Amino acid sequence: MTDESFFSFRQMLENLLSFQGEFTDEENGVHSYIYEIEIGTPVELDISVDENGKVTIGSVPPVYRVNTSFRPSYHSITIKAEKYIPDNGE
Amino acid sequence: MANENQYWNLEDFVDSLVVELDKTRETLAIKAINKPLTYTVKDLAIDLNIFPTFDGDQIRFITAQPGQEGASKVNIQLGSITDQQVRATTKMSGLKNDTKIEEIGVDQKTQKKLRKLGVSSVDDLQQVEKKQVDIQRVSDNEIDYKTLANQIQKSRRNQTPPKVKAVSLSVDDQQRPYLHVRGENFTMDPRYPPVTVVNNNLAEVLDYSPDELKILLQKNHLTTNEAELIMTFDPYTLVKMNIRI
Incomplete structure (x- = not known):
């Protein structure tokens, strides 16, 4: 069972990609948006395995910024995301 | 603090990662219905600090725990590919006639x-x-x-086991008695002609096909009313039955 202080991997991805990617400058009439983004972050992982060998990945980006002598093992993740365009091109 | 780390194998880990990634894409696609500017994962790379172990059969991994040094690094990169690419590069598994x-x-x-x-x-x-x-x-x-x-x-x-549907007694053009056996999946491999035995005596096969067999009967085959008929169609098939003549 995954530690409850960890997100599922999916939740972490969704949270990382929930940002406001649109910038509007009404005064100067400029409208920009992010069409591609790369996010790299260290993550803590909690990998649990059930009796059938099914792996569940729990993950969380570092939440404490305190330097301690006993640090978690940080893995790293890099996500490249792009603006979602539906298959039918709409 | 996470629970005690557990050993996992790479295939299961990647399976789980792909499932999570697919779910993320589905969620983001739904979100895009009402929020036009939505982002979807194009590529994902993950660097893991792990310790591998080999039990003589398979390699398994355990993620490094806090304070553990000297871990190996595994870098997994998942890229997104189209349905068409999947079809072109993946062998379809679980086909009806494919035997594991x-x-x-x-x-x-x-x-x-x-x-x-x-x-x-x-x-x-x-x-x-x-x-x-x-x-x-x-x-x-x-x-x-x-x-x-x-x-x-x-x-x-x-x-595809052989199935006998009917056995009847007939006579051929030369007025010789023969057993006419009808069914399915009799002779499947042309390398192996059928061999038949009636009442412990070899019997000549006059004609055969995957769905019928004509077995010539001699006097020594017809000693009793009941006869034991044994038919082999290849090295893996033997049909034994009792018939009344």
Whole structure:
């Protein structure tokens, strides 16, 4: 069972990609948006395995910024995301 | 603080990662219905600090725990590909006529050897054969190809067993009596003509096809009202039945 202080991997991805990617400058009439983004972050992982060998990945980006002598093992993740365009091109 | 780390194998880990990634894409696609500017994962790379272990059979990994040093690094990169690319680069598994290696009754050791060679089904094995690869030699004689080929044939035959639907007594043009046996899946391999025995005496097969058999009867076959009929259609099939004449 995954530690409850960890997100599922999916939740972490969704949270990382929930940002406001649109910038509007009404005064100067400029409208920009992010069409591609790369996010790299260290993550803590909690990998649990059930009796059938099914792996569940729990993950969380570092939440404490305190330097301690006993640090978690940080893995790293890099996500490249792009603006979602539906298959039918709409 | 996470629970105690557990050992996992790479295939299961990547499976879980792909499932999570697919779910993320689905969620983001739904979100895009009402929020036009939405982002979807194009590529994902993950660097893991792990300790590998080999139990003589498979390699498993455990993620490094806090304070542990000297861990190995594994970098997994997942890219997104289109449905078309999936179809072009992936062999369809689970096809109706495709038999898994474990279903043909080969021993565990042979199964593992075959898997290491990328052979997981009878169809895979046929593809290798087509390329004229000597499996026995490639596996350092650890796979007995003759036995394997026999088991495959046997397994195939089990999927299409012969079925007898009717047996009747008739006479041919020369007024000789013969047994007319009708059914399905009798002779499937032209290399093996059927052999029949009636009351412990070999009987001549006049004519045969996958759905019928004509067995010439001699006097020594008709000693009693009841006769025991034995038919073999190949090395893996034997049909034994009692008939009243």
